[in-house]
Amino acid sequence: MRITTIERYLKYHVQEFERVIQEKxxxxxxxxxxxxxxxxxxxxxxxxxxxxxxxIDSNYYPETLHRMFIVNxxxxxxxxxxxxxxxxxxxxxxxxxxxxxxxSLP
Numbered sequence: 001m002r003i004t005t006i007e008r009y010l011k012y013h014v015q016e017f018e019r020v021i022q023e024k025x026x027x028x029x030x031x032x033x034x035x036x037x038x039x040x041x042x043x044x045x046x047x048x049x050x051x052x053x054x055x056i057d058s059n060y061y062p063e064t065l066h067r068m069f070i071v072n073x074x075x076x077x078x079x080x081x082x083x084x085x086x087x088x089x090x091x092x093x094x095x096x097x098x099x100x101x102x103x104s105l106p
Contacts, residue, residue, distance in 0.1 A: 010052055017061055038066035045073050051085055058093060068097045 004012075020039065028036040043053075057065065073082070078099050086094055 006052065010056065013053055014056060014060070017057070017064075021061070021064070038064050040066050041068045043068055043070050045070055045077065051088065054085060055088055058089060065093060065096050070097065070099045072102075073099055 025036050070077075070082075082099055089097075
C-alpha cells in the first residue's frame with residue numbers, strides 16, 4: 001500500500017477477477033477435463049482493507065469462492081474485525097473462510 005491507493009488496488013482486483021472468469025476458468029477446465037468455476041484464495045490481511053474486497057467479490061462474483069484462508073491477521077482481527085466483516089457475508093460464504101492462527105502457518 002506504500003506504492004498505490006486503496007481505490008487503485010480495488011480496481012486491479014476487479015480487473016484480475018474478470019480475467020480469471022474470462023480466461024483462467026476456461027483454460028483450467030480444458031486442462032483438467034472438468035468444469036472449473038471457483039477459486040481458492042489465500043488472503044494476507046496484514047495492512048489490507050478486507051471489507052471492500054469482500055463486498056465487491058460477494059456482490060459481483062457470487063459463488064466463485066471455493067475456500068479462503070486468511071493469514072497474518074493480528075490478534076484483534078478474530079475478536080473484532082472478523083465478527084464485523086461477517087455481518088456483510090451470507091452463512092455459505094462464512095463457512096468457506098478460515099482464519100488461520102499464526103502458529104498454524106508452517
